[in-house]
Amino acid sequence: MSSRTVFLFPGLGAYSTGVLRRARLNHRQVDETFREIDEVAAERGLPPVSALLFHDRPLTIQEMLAEPAELLQLAIFGTSMATHRILVGHGLEPDLLVGHSFGEMAALVAAGAFSLADGARLVCARCDALRDWEGRGVMAAIGTNETAAGHLPGALDEPDLVIGCLNAPRQTVLSGPAAAVDRAELVAKALDLPFARLQLPYASHHPAMRPAVATFVELMAGIRQLPLQRPVHSPIHLRRYTDDDDLKQALAECLVLPVLFTRTVRDLHASGYQNFVEAGALNTLTRCVELTVPGVRTEAPLIDPERESEGLSAAASTSPARQHTAPVAVPHEAGDSAAAVVAPAAPQRVPEQRAAEPVSREQVLRELRELYAAALEYPPDVLTEEVLLEAELGVDSLKQTSLLNRVVERFDLASSSDRMRVWELPTLGHIADHVVTRSGQQVMS
CATH class of the missing domain: 1.10.1200.10 (ACP-like)
Incomplete structure (x- = not known):
């Protein structure tokens, strides 16, 4: 019996300069996806997202960050949705969908719980709900395990420093005030642990953002929830969603609850899921999977911008996983970031x-x-x-x-x-x- 396949929908770090420009030449799903997203952007008086991605030269992440926040986030959301559509069009039907943080919206849209247009509206509502929180906190990845990272708030006497994400056995993401994260960085340097600030505008997955939950729910009021067509497992709520769930409330709670991705991957692997495919740019999540349950098949079809069509075809195939020909040493402090570092x-x-x-x-x-x-x-x-x-x-x-x-x-x-x-x-x-x-x-x- 063949092993089951999981599509992974990455979070806000999943932007790569020039993403989908090559795939767009061979896959109509790219233009179809961004046509709908551009219509939602126009509702808000924003320029077309597709123009930023595909016209003239590719924009860097720094240039995208200079634009209204909705545009970068719609680009990441649209990249995931286009990738999902292409892979399904190739005949790869996922057995399960998993979204990481911001990626839960894409996972639910891919599952049919919301239309693509309403998914784009969810992204915009989330931006609106978090507008007042921009710059009020930061996140950082530290190359150590949950236990060690969990000692930092007490050791530093920084109760507002929390664990926001557990992504791999030796990769933990901290969330909190900038001063607290600065002190954690000093400890990381003293212990020779990898440490990197994440290029995110918020201290996501922090209980202090609780007021944003109600705001997000209110802004989603006009969006209609539809029956799920594919199963979705949440690494935040640690279970599959059902049609009895208020999925908009669940998405809002994701703003303040931690992402337990490592536990989710282990649980899915123990249940027979052996194939993990990154439905988005880069390979942040598939790399975390490799570090958590070595030996599974992983595919990140958009990791090489020059070979996107080949990557998508390979990911959709049922052939054994491609193997690295070069020797791979696993660093003792290995770990991947919740967002691009x-x-x-x-x-x-x-x-x-x-x-x-x-x-x-x-x-x-x-x-x-x-x-x-x-x-x-x-x-x-x-x-x-x-x-x-x-x-x-x-x-x-x-x-x-x-x-x-x-x-x-x-x-x-x-x-x-x-x-x-x-x-x-x-x-x-x-x-x-x-x-x-x-x-x-x-x-x-």
């Missing part, structure tokens, strides 16, 4: 600084290879400039963030005004190009 623009400096003489791209690449080989315990010849660090070598984004911090220090990039984002730097070649460009050093042939 970024390296801070100005991390703490190390005493030894790099000389200011010009450096060639070849020299930068050589130093990068040495740094990554030592940190990851890979043979240097595996670390070619083309190999995909996450998709092919399994280096999770939280580990990559720690390494990018070292790159910033090594090449004295702390004065750079932008940030190094792991999803925009998937290979050593990309990182080398970024270093040479941002350092302002002359490229020597």
Whole structure:
């Protein structure tokens, strides 16, 4: 008997520059999905989401964040919905749908509980409900387990610091005031634990946001709940939804309750679910699954923006999981973020600084290879400039963030005004190009 398949719908970190541009050429579902979403955006006086994604050049995450919050969130929601439609159109019918945080809305729409247009309206209502909470708290991923992370609020005497998400055995997301998270970061550095702020505007999954629950419910009043056509399991409520549930109330409660993704994955695996497919950009959730229950089949069809159609076809196939040909070392502090992780623009400096003489791209690449080989315990010849660090070598984004911090220090990039984002730097070649460009050093042939 074949094992059962889960579609995973990621949260607010699931944006990748240029996402779906390649898939759009071969799959009509992309334009069909965003046509409906653009109509909802127009209701609110917003520009078309499709224009931001598919016209002219692809927008970076920083550029998307400069737009009204609804546009980025509708883009993430639409990416999940288009991916789901394409995979089902290929003949892959999921046995279960699971959404992570913000992704629960996409999971419920994919299950038929809400129309696509009303799903887009749910996204907009959520933005409205959280408008007053923007900038009032932060979230950060720390590469340690629930028990260790759970000691931080007491040890730091920071009762407003809470665990917002449990994503993998050694990946926990903290939520709380910026000052409390800053103190937690100092502890993480002292213990040599990976730590990264998440690029999110809210301290989600925090009990202090309880007033937003009632606001969200009120804003959803005109949206009609429909019968479920596919089963949906919530990693927040830890059960399957039913038609007897008030799903709008359940979505509102997701604003303040923690995401227990690790427990959910283990429970599903024990129940016979062996195939996990990321219905959205990047591979944040499938990587968490791999770290939680090694050996299962995972597919992240949009991980490589140059091969989206091939990725979608592979994910829809029933052939055995693709295996990495390179050796994969599992870092002792491995863990993935609840959202795409970024390296801070100005991390703490190390005493030894790099000389200011010009450096060639070849020299930068050589130093990068040495740094990554030592940190990851890979043979240097595996670390070619083309190999995909996450998709092919399994280096999770939280580990990559720690390494990018070292790159910033090594090449004295702390004065750079932008940030190094792991999803925009998937290979050593990309990182080398970024270093040479941002350092302002002359490229020597």
